[in-house]
Amino acid sequence: MDESNPPEHLNPLQRFGRDVRQVRQARKLTQEHLGKAAGYSYGYVSMVETGKLLASEKFAEGCDLAFGTGALFSGLLQRIDEGDHPSWFVPYLNLERKASRILNYSANLVTGMLQTEEYARVIFRVSNPIASAEAIEGKVAARLRRREVFESDTPPFLWVILHEACLRTVVGGAETMAGQLEYLLAASASPYVDLQVMPFSAGAPVANAMMPFTLLKFTDSPTVLYSDGPQGGKLYDSAKTVASYVDIYDRLRAHALSPDGSLNLIESLLEEYRNEHRSGPERR
Missing domain, CATH: 1.10.260.40 (lambda repressor-like DNA-binding domains)
Incomplete structure (x- = not known):
């Protein structure tokens, strides 16, 4: 220093x-x-x-x-x-660290907990165009720190459903996307992570599943819903609201590809990104 x-x-x-x-x-x-x-x-x-x-x-x-x-x-x-997090996200972050199970549905971008450093950096750079490089790096570091919950003696179980759009939306270029998909494959090998892909072929999304959302389950308290919106995310603890999203998540799982089928699709897209990167300069 x-x-x-x-x-x-x-x-x-x-x-x-x-x-x-x-x-x-x-x-x-x-x-x-x-x-x-x-x-x-x-x-x-x-x-x-x-x-x-x-x-x-x-x-x-x-x-x-x-x-x-x-x-x-x-x-x-x-x-x-x-x-390094928006104020409306901090309450969720505090609960995420205490959850025993995390059920996430992502509609167009890979969920933050599974983002690579470069993927996250591109997202923050695009969404904060006037922020300093130091501010961007702070946000990236804070996002990567969320993975530390998996280093505990009793890590949470993470179940993620990614819409195929998450895998095909090119963030940063082919090389960045290849690195992101490689990380998804590596993360899915953990006994604490389940990963499914909702293919485009599944058709119209389940009602209320146009936006990403997360369900946090705890060993000693009721399940909580976190949902993104135009003005930022919001936590919901209403039993009726939470129950409706638990049902939505079950239907999403039923319509998504199996874990093995999901990994096969990710591997196929990974090869496409690798070939694109080898054949020419990245798009920025």
């Missing part, structure tokens, strides 16, 4: 890293000592302290434990994370 930079010129990741470094040095700990206490390498600590890497929740908790700072760094990290 450039010591000559005044605090107001630092981005959120750099400020977090600066604070970790300052407290570590005040406690007379080396990067190696902190890494061992938090369960990470000294190289990881260095990347965080220089603002080159967004720390994980586990690392922030490890810092608080090693420094005796309560929940200071965990709170700082949460505020960084929330600052």
Whole structure:
């Protein structure tokens, strides 16, 4: 980190890293000592302290434990994370981390939790054309952090239904799409992930399935619905509304391709994108 930079010129990741470094040095700990206490390498600590890497929740908790700072760094990290998401999305994000099952239907873009870094970067760049590069990178990092729920001892089960439009809408170019489809195939190999594709041949969508939506199920509380809309997403906990979308999701699963058939389609489209990338320059 450039010591000559005044605090107001630092981005959120750099400020977090600066604070970790300052407290570590005040406690007379080396990067190696902190890494061992938090369960990470000294190289990881260095990347965080220089603002080159967004720390994980586990690392922030490890810092608080090693420094005796309560929940200071965990709170700082949460505020960084929330600052990179729209305010209307934060309540959903907090519930997503606690869910035991996540049922998602995506109508035109791959769901955020399964997006690759480059795919997400292109989406944020297009949807935030006047945002700085640092702001875009913050949003990308925050989106990738959502995958950390799968690193817990009891990860949630994720069931995703992607409309075929998600796979054929070219985001960033053939190379980006090839990377995205490769990631979908890799993710589907997890015992905690089920993936289906709703083909164009299925015809008109089920009622109320024109927009993407997600159902969050919990072990100790009622299911919650999150649905996108023109003004952003919204959470619904009405038993009647949730029950109607559970029924919709069951019908979507019934009309989608089987998991094996879905993977076959993804593999076929992946080869198309690979061939397109090899045959000429990408479209931007």
